[in-house]
Amino acid sequence: MKGPRSYAILIDNNSHTKALIQGLMDNKPIRGLDGLSHSKGLLFSRSEIEHYMEEEQRHDIKVLTQGRSQSLKTMSSGEQKMALLNHLLQQQPDFLILVNPFDNLDVEAQSQLRKELKAIGSVRVLVQVVGRVEDILENTTDYFHLQGDHLRPCPSKEAFWQARVQTAAPLGSIPPPLHKVGWELGDLVHFQGVSVSFGQRQVLEQIHWRVKSGEFWQLIGPNGSGKSTLLSMITGDSHKGYGQDLTLFGQRKGSGESVWDLKKYMGYFTPSLTDSFKGYHNLEQMVISGIHDSIGLYVIPTDSERQLAHSWLRLLGLFDQRETYFRDLSMGEKRLVLMARAMIKHPPLLILDEPTAGLDAGSAALLVALVNKMAEESQTAILFVSHRKEPGLQARFHFTLEPGVRGSQGKVTKNG
Numbered sequence: 001m002k003g004p005r006s007y008a009i010l011i012d013n014n015s016h017t018k019a020l021i022q023g024l025m026d027n028k029p030i031r032g033l034d035g036l037s038h039s040k041g042l043l044f045s046r047s048e049i050e051h052y053m054e055e056e057q058r059h060d061i062k063v064l065t066q067g068r069s070q071s072l073k074t075m076s077s078g079e080q081k082m083a084l085l086n087h088l089l090q091q092q093p094d095f096l097i098l099v100n101p102f103d104n105l106d107v108e109a110q111s112q113l114r115k116e117l118k119a120i121g122s123v124r125v126l127v128q129v130v131g132r133v134e135d136i137l138e139n140t141t142d143y144f145h146l147q148g149d150h151l152r153p154c155p156s157k158e159a160f161w162q163a164r165v166q167t168a169a170p171l172g173s174i175p176p177p178l179h180k181v182g183w184e185l186g187d188l189v190h191f192q193g194v195s196v197s198f199g200q201r202q203v204l205e206q207i208h209w210r211v212k213s214g215e216f217w218q219l220i221g222p223n224g225s226g227k228s229t230l231l232s233m234i235t236g237d238s239h240k241g242y243g244q245d246l247t248l249f250g251q252r253k254g255s256g257e258s259v260w261d262l263k264k265y266m267g268y269f270t271p272s273l274t275d276s277f278k279g280y281h282n283l284e285q286m287v288i289s290g291i292h293d294s295i296g297l298y299v300i301p302t303d304s305e306r307q308l309a310h311s312w313l314r315l316l317g318l319f320d321q322r323e324t325y326f327r328d329l330s331m332g333e334k335r336l337v338l339m340a341r342a343m344i345k346h347p348p349l350l351i352l353d354e355p356t357a358g359l360d361a362g363s364a365a366l367l368v369a370l371v372n373k374m375a376e377e378s379q380t381a382i383l384f385v386s387h388r389k390e391p392g393l394q395a396r397f398h399f400t401l402e403p404g405v406r407g408s409q410g411k412v413t414k415n416g
Contacts (some may be wrong), residue, residue, distance in 0.1 A: 007033060007120045008128045008136040008143050010154070012360040013330035015146040016128060017099075023099055024127065032144060032151050033127065041127070044101060050272070051079050063087065074198070076224035078109030084383035085116065091117075102135050103357040106387050107221035131360035142194070152336070152343045171369055174377040175311035177346040178291070178304055187212055188265070188349050188381055189234055193247035195407065196229055203229050205407035209399055213348060216375040218393065219385045219402030225408045227385055230401070231351060236262045249348070263293075267342035267380075270353040276336050277326055282410035283337055284322045290341035312340040316370075331361030336370065343374055350374070351383045356390055368393050 011017050021043065023030055053072045055061040064083040065072050072080060081101070088096060093367055101117065102110045111356075113395040114137065117126065121139050128136055129146075143154035161331045187213040196204040203226040211217060221227050232238035233246060233253075249265050267290075277286065287309040292299060301309075312377040313319040315335045321329075326337060327398035335355060342350060352371065356364040375382050384395055396415055401408040 003019040003122050003139070004125045005142055006126045006128070006137060006140045007128065008140045008148050010136075010144070010360075011129060011131050011146045013332045013363055014148055016149040017146065020146060020151070021097055021099070021129065030151065032142070032153055036095055036127070039125070040092075041095045041097055042091060042093040043099070044081075044085060044088060045097075045099035046103065047099075049084055052081075052084070070184060072114070074354045076109075077104040078106070078112070081105070081109075081113060082116075085113075089120070093124070095121065097127045097129060099129045100131060100358050101128070102136065102214060104354060105385060109223050109401055110387075115162065131358065131363075133361070141319060162372050171373050172315050174343075174374055175308055175315065177344065178308055180346070186250065187247065188249060188258040190247040191230075191410075192247075194233075194244045194246055196226065196233075196240045197407070199356065201238055202407035203402065204401075204407050207410050209410055209412070210347070211381050213381055214379045215381045216394065216396045217381070217383050218395035218398050218399075219383055222389075222396055222403065225401040225403050227401060231383075231385070232348075233351060235268060235351065236265065239250075262301045265348045267345070267347040268353075269338055269342045269351070269355055271335070271355070271357050274331075279327075281326050282323050283313060283318055283329075285327060286326045286337050287312050287340050287344060308344065312344060313388075316340060321366040330363075331367070332359055335359065335363070335367055339370060339374075343378075343380065346378050346380050348379075349381050349383070351385075354387070355384070356386060356388060364390060365392065 009020070020030070021230065024033070024036060026039050027037050027039075032178065049064075049072070052064045056062065056065065056072050056371065062068075064080070064087050065075075072083070075083065077147050098117065102112060105113060110303055118137055118139055120126065121137060126137070128140065130136060143156060143159065145152045145154055187210050191207045191209040194204060194207040195202065207230070219227055219230070229238065229240065232241055234248065236248075242253055244253060248262055251261070279296045281289070281296045284306060287303075288301045288305050289295070289297045291305055310319060311321065318333065318337065326334065329337065339352075339355070346415065355371070356367055359367065368390050369392065371382065371384060372392070374380060398413045398415070400411045400413065
């Protein structure tokens with residue numbers, strides 16, 4: 001007896017993904033996805049988790065965590081995705097739309113979710129919408145490329161691999177900053193025996209870690225190992241650093257510094273930042289806003305600021321689109337612009353939190369090439385966080401969080 005069909009749709013920067021997903025949810029007939037227009041479909045995506053998280057935080061409406069004391073925000077990415085999957089299955093859909101289902105997951109969590117989805121696919125139709133061919137399930141029956149708004153059938157999985165971009169075009173040199181924001185007084189970040197608990201649960205145990213100017217680090221660890229906790233203590237967004245032997249930019253945590261005292265030395269990027277910029281700001285304005293640390297640009301830029309922004313846009317291959325609204329860019333292009341915004345002042349420390357999540361292979365390769373270039377041509381220390389092993393990433397140091405009975409401990413390794 002044949003099982004249900006399982007569709008894989010490979011997307012890239014030019015794919016009209018939202019329109020396709022909305023069409024499936026609205027039961028519109030889509031050529032190639034025959035039979036789904038009269039079926040009930042539900043969406044499995046990071047955006048759905050964020051929707052439920054917002055409902056829980058703002059309105060105390062618990063859906064995915066109903067009956068649990070733990071909030072959705074404090075769960076690991078793997079726990080969040082399993083909670084969403086269980087909630088969707090309880091509604092008995094005819095098919096599930098899986099949008100980059102393995103993003104933000106460590107290797108073990110990816111393996112667990114893959115097994116769950118393969119089992120579901122034996123009894124229910126799956127529509128996989130992915131930017132990486134390695135994410136498609138083994139029991140896939142039908143293959144497509146979404147080119148713009150055209151869904152084109154592909155003869156086999158092998159044809160997917162022909163579309164995979166593994167290298168990026170060469171980039172020019174990184175533009176220098178208008179004014180140097182250097183740090184000459186020693187370590188940027190110094191954890192000395194730092195331990196963190198949440199209630200009865202210990203997350204971090206005796207963390208020892210130094211980050212110095214110009215170093216390129218990759219922060220590694222499974223879901224729930226404490227990576228986000230570690231980053232939030234560096235950015236000043238967590239109170240867990242108070243009372244600890246933690247020094248940031250020469251100041252002992254809790255010695256009277258403000259969050260803004262710390263943030264002036266940092267650039268920060270995470271994919272969720274793209275949702276913060278909803279106004280009508282063009283690319284030139286977006287890049288310049290990084291000089292002023294503003295969400296959009298609300299001052300008249302100087303000629304030197306405009307020239308610097310143009311240099312960054314030329315580097316990214318986006319100079320001809322400098323008058324284009326940021327909101328009209330593809331996901332990959334938005335990430336590149338926000339990377340330039342974060343780096344335009346050459347901050348002493350640049351934190352990149354899952355910067356390639358949700359990107360197709362070509363966009364991820366270009367972003368990785370840009371990060372390597374920034375590390376090579378500046379004195380900015382870079383912390384790169386990602387669950388994927390991105391091809392070509394040239395991090396010199398790794399800080400790995402290894403979970404234990406009393407919380408995660410850190411291990412430092414050096415490449416080359």
